[in-house]
Amino acid sequence: MTDKFEQLKSRLARISDINASAGVMGWDMRVMMPPGGVQARGDQLGTLGGLAHEMFVDEEVGALLEELAAEFKSMPFEADESSIIRVNMRDYEKQVRIPTELVIEMAQVTAAAQQAWAEAKAKSDFSLFAPHLEKVVALELRLADALGSPSGNPYDALLDQFEPGLNYQYIDGVFSGLKKPLVELIEQIKAHADRVNDDVLKREYPEAQQIAFSKEVGAALGYDFKRGRLDKSAHPFTSPNMHDARITTRVDEHFLPSCVMAVIHEVGHGMHAQNISESLYHSGITFPGLAIAESQSRFFENIVGRSRAFWEYWYPKLQAAFPHLNDTSVDTFYRAINKSEPSLIRVEADEVTYGLHIMLRFEIENELINQRMKVANLPKEWNDRMEAYLSVTPPNDAQGVLQDIHWSGGGFGYFPDYLLGSIFASQLWEVFKKQHPDIEDEIRSGKFSTLLDWQRDHVMKHGAKFTFPELSERATGQTLSWEPYMNYLRTKYSEVYGL
């Protein structure tokens, strides 16, 4: 038994190394690579992705997994060994359905598409990106077909990739429940829009000080810069290798939250990666599904990072970095960074309207993948829905359909996990606060370790051991529910807007 497990682990270790290499190469492509490298990088990522895939779907891996599953049957569900078998088995059964050529083609096409997206966005010209997106969608359809979908909705196969076990019907159920009270809250806030002014965020904030302040906040929250680094990229992201979990941000010198809130978000992901149990290194079950991942980034970004207690501690330091803030009270600043107003850019949207940005993408993805919408019509469809849901119209595609990198990388089925993450984060916060009723006092006095310790023990250390429903059950004792999220928003925004 031990011998077979060692055989499996040595195979998983090599595959892990290749995937980790592809992770670094992907980070490099988006942060460091000169433009001339794009074609060759596509080849390299194609080869690495193809190799990792080939090595994982090897029949001997399947045979080892099957034998070990039988042998480990009586082991506790949460043990490292049984989890490594269970989760890899689940992934194996998916992966064997995907032809190697498709993996290679996907890596090549998306490498070019990401470069084209960056150029299209810079020039605000959707036509530069459209032919690449057509190819990506066609590949997604082939992928969905290969994976298969019990419900018959090909989008389910894609959703399941990013968070195993989730599907359109389940997500639509949660989102539908949330939609009505959320729209009501947005209406209430709209009626009192004049009560919050965020002009203070649009002053001059030089880049160097923004980066320095963001790094200080990240380190204080517990992000380990010895096992990570912070760089700039077009769209903030985290490269979640557990010993080298790099984060990126962007900087707008005339809108403070662009950088610092993105850093806190990515720090949430980065700490998540850095706090995965060392015993899972090389096991192939390290970084979890994206709704679990987003529960951490959104917990730190919104629930912690946009709280009054948090800024009562940090605001004096922010004033020291930007002395023009000395004329503004922490109360005004706190309400400014929580200003809620329908807007164009998802990553800069407030917590309340954010949900509608996701619901829009969730619907468009479902229609694109079900071939009820054409790529060529995307800009119009996008703009029409922005108008319908949020009463705003993008003045150009850069601020509309081109704003997110995800689709260029083949990330269909990814967006819903952001909102699911927020919903789960609120549920975690509800439980956490019951166990630590003094947490806001701690945060107010600059003590952040209780937050990370709790999340490490309840979520982070488990890596990808548990599915979203399993983890939610274990960490909160409940299944996923939108109510704690809605309660959290209602309480917070009633106070911010004096509703």
Added chain:
Amino acid sequence: MTDKFEQLKSRLARISDINASAGVMGWDMRVMMPPGGVQARGDQLGTLGGLAHEMFVDEEVGALLEELAAEFKSMPFEADESSIIRVNMRDYEKQVRIPTELVIEMAQVTAAAQQAWAEAKAKSDFSLFAPHLEKVVALELRLADALGSPSGNPYDALLDQFEPGLNYQYIDGVFSGLKKPLVELIEQIKAHADRVNDDVLKREYPEAQQIAFSKEVGAALGYDFKRGRLDKSAHPFTSPNMHDARITTRVDEHFLPSCVMAVIHEVGHGMHAQNISESLYHSGITFPGLAIAESQSRFFENIVGRSRAFWEYWYPKLQAAFPHLNDTSVDTFYRAINKSEPSLIRVEADEVTYGLHIMLRFEIENELINQRMKVANLPKEWNDRMEAYLSVTPPNDAQGVLQDIHWSGGGFGYFPDYLLGSIFASQLWEVFKKQHPDIEDEIRSGKFSTLLDWQRDHVMKHGAKFTFPELSERATGQTLSWEPYMNYLRTKYSEVYGL
């Protein structure tokens, strides 16, 4: 036939991609990686190196090479197809002798050793590096044993790795011929040391302006920043992927040549990589042996970059970047950057004394690998020889035996190629000048394209098609000789020092 060649090329392409990935990962390790990543990066590089090795030594690759060698027999020697078979066959015959475990172990051990070297150098504490170097030397002995050496000298097997066909006896023959006239020239210069003063180079040179000026020079020489980039690292190096040939430098704000001359050197390597024939992409015979490589970097660094004509064009621009230079004539500056004086640091040594730095390392490597010298005695042996050859004694190990990164990466047999490169560069220059007698006027007027065009056609575009002797024959019509090098040095330094 075409079918077999396509089969081979598709295998070589995948191996190329893995090696290119390892190149980027190695660059990242030295330029970007946080310290916590070192162990995992060793695993990743070990896995990539092991995979590339396994895939190359596959029996089917051997069979394809053999069949194609027979079929391509009548093809011209220099054709892409026949060269791809010939050179890969030669490498295959070497590689099959190396056990995969050794490749993996080497990558892991050297990843840790490079990190230890950086720390040991920073603290000037050889004892931090010694245990790692012991391991590296032990692995080098196993490697030499696996490769085999017809002469019985295991060092030959290592030398042949970096420049196929070269061995201790051949190199020792060239170096021995050079040593006496070189020492004589050094003595002559020493007698008139007071004729050149380089104080001007030790003024205040802020980093940002040094980098900006160096980039301008690099771009003017023909380095394509769209297919490369410039960063800082402990030891300057080039990552020579042909579409993404990155260079690094270091900066000393109180010694101008540290950065700018390193950049010109690495720009030579970078342009070399960027100008390899596109038809050799994915063939496994792109970047050549290191003596050929050094012929290009040293050609641009020394023969061009330290010439009077070069600075007659660039010096006014340098003065604009550093206005304190307005009190110094181009003649004084030109002689300053060619000051020759025995010194401690190889990469900052002048062209004349440089050769002795190499001869010292060449001897030490030969003795270490022949187990006639112990790692523990290295600092003493180093310092004694520095005293004997150059009459200087390192005040600490950071400026002595720890100065170079090479050994930490397993680079035994690499150093001699630097000097062989200089020797070859002079021979190329002699031929080139006969064909382009007006070249110095061109350089003086800021035209640098003739230099790159000639080197592209005679050296760069061929990639690794030819061995050092083959290429030397083709490009110069002669075998390697130290005389053009000695003539070049004697002429130049007689003028600089008025001998």
